[in-house]
Amino acid sequence: MAKKVIIVGGGPAGLFCAYLLLKKNYQVDLYDHSSGLAKKFLIAGNGGLNLTHSEDLKPFSQKYIGNENLFYELINEFSPSDLRGFCDDLGVETFIGTSGRVFPKKLKAGEILLKWTKILKENSNFNLYLKHSLIDMDSNKTLSFSSAAGEVKTQADTVILATGGASWKKTGSDGKWCEIIQSLGIEIEDFRAMNCGFEVSWSEHLKKRVERSHLKNIELSILGHKSRGEAMITPYGIEGGVVYALSKFIQDKIQDEGSASVNIDLKPDLSDQEIEAKLQKRKLKDSLSNHLRKSLKLDKASIALLYENSLNITAKNIKCLPIKLERPRPIDEAISTSGGVKFSELTKNFESKAVPGLYFAGEMLDFDAPTGGYLLQGCFSTASRVVKGLK
Template identity: 40%
Template sequence: MSSFPAKPTAIIGAGPAGLMAAETLAQGGAQVTVYDAMPSAGRKFLMAGRGGLNLTHSEPLPEFLARYREAMPHLEAAVEAFPPAALRDWSAALGQPTFVGSSGRVFPEAFKASPLLRAWLRRLDAAGVRFAFRHRWIGWDEAGALLFATSDGPRVVNAGASVLALGGASWPRLGSDGAWTVTLAAKGIAIAPMRPANSGFVVAWSDVFRDRFEGQPLKGVALTIGSHTVRGEAIVTRTGIEGGAIYALSAELREAVLANGEATLGVALRPDLAKQDLASRLSAPKGKQSLSNFLRKAAQLSPVGIGLLQEVAAASGRPLASLTPADLADLINAVPIRITGVAPIARAISSAGGISFDELDAQFMLRKLPGTFAAGEMLDWEAPTGGYLLQASFATGAAAGKGALRWLAQLAS
């Protein structure tokens, strides 16, 4: 029998952070109910695993932690307490062993999110965790009880402790709409503005380029903004550009656009070829070949890469055919793309901004709201794709769950 107060613990949000907090609390002997506005648990989690569930990353922990940038000092203890190795063991214990992909990313062997989520929900059910779906949290009443809007009208819940795990503001149709920011701000909680993270960006392509190359990948490129360079892949979209390498630079691109109204992204189409070698290849006789065929053969450029060169050359008023081999070599490895905007947050993979870490104590409890804890993407941090997003969500959920257990123990003593 638990020695905790009779009031149950309320977890608000049935994503990875909330479910991990629920599991931690249930294992510690607390009565737990998970509330969520959606009809079922883990909707964004399932979406994240649609193309292969990237749970975490296998790189050494110091390098792993550095991916959280400015938020690293605030997340370090939680991730060290529940590191990637622990997450892999946890997944294996649910019957979902993991493997390390060629990029170092970690995936369940089933590769999907649904088997893992189903096994997790079964374990939570066996541990006595209850679920209340279609319960949208709308704040507190005058006595401090939790208020929920339901199809049957308002519901009041008295909880011994609460863990907020409501997510960020990306993919609102899956439940993370950021509406909680207004509720917490009214309580004096400092919240950094919600911004798109791991998002696409707006480029004013010509109709010709857009119609021909929409959906085409730029493979093996190096992308640069300022002092930051990333190797990888980018994809041309109808409204701009996105993809793994873009996501890795999204913070720098976003801040540049917000500060200056635009940003210049440099694209190296052949980053492994030195300028001299590239210029030498481009100095060969073209003969009767079209310029596109010549570039394809001499520089091994893809059609979309050649199209990008032509797009930029047309915008600058200097046709490619007018460039010397040296100038063309320079352009190939420094194609300037003018970024004019950030794709909407509703389509971003994740979001930046959220509850300031200054509002939290070391147990992830809100200092101004004793007994209320927060975890996951609603906190003010961001990270690139590659497993870092889910890892921090799981880790902060576990940390908030442990903090809530300590709080309940204090109430019982």
């Protein structure tokens, strides 16, 4: 008889564990408290599903700040090419975009999910229990679920939890599993919003002028860490790729000092001297704003930010514009969360040291990475390690 494994959580990490286990002829019982599978994955596809990245292993693994060595091993074991190979197996074409990011050809997550779940559901060793919410577990791995039929109990020698992080609760990732895990004596790191926006006390004038305006091709820096790309000024503060990439350092600073000062280089491709030379060429008939727009190609939001700070318009200020970030946006809005099950509580195969036979995969593990496909790759690679390591 096939050996049974219970998986709780039907996001990409749980579904990938199920896919790999069924290939190895295990019986898989998968539980999820939502009415449908992988709701966050589907939402991730709304803006173009960035599955992974094509860069080399070394720079790739360095995106998992604090866990670089672990992820060097994990990504080596189940690589971006392996993830694209999985998509090939599903019959989903992928491509590498100009930025090196990897997307499915149709950009959305729906096609992948449909083909993936079809394979699972057609396997007679697969049982799916939706609308089953894990509410308790003991050290014997007896699990209690609340369901429409009342409380349901089940047990297996091997249980994999892949219940996600703590943002976008409407997708099912509510982080409530923490209490159950802690009651088993397993330590959890507190959740923090990552890949998130931050709040700034803009003047009313700026709010009105540049609401939801883009800052294109800027470089954001904090404590020597730099990120280049786009950001967006919102009425409450700032968000976007460059901010997300530095969210860990910004969060650390806010935690230590109550706020975080970041600097924006509005013209990262120009030197101070080049900017100064362009500033000097202002004609008398040109207003300063017009001159900044025409000669330096500064957009509306950049100019408004310079005025907001009552700064002299100098090359130095254009290349080092300070902004005080006061707090992160609410955790529920964040693209990802750090925190979750500490790696120190787990064996090399992500099995709990306190509760043998209990494994963890995906975003519920205490790792974080910037957007760019690193989050999903992390979920797939941790799931692959769990299944490879099952006794």
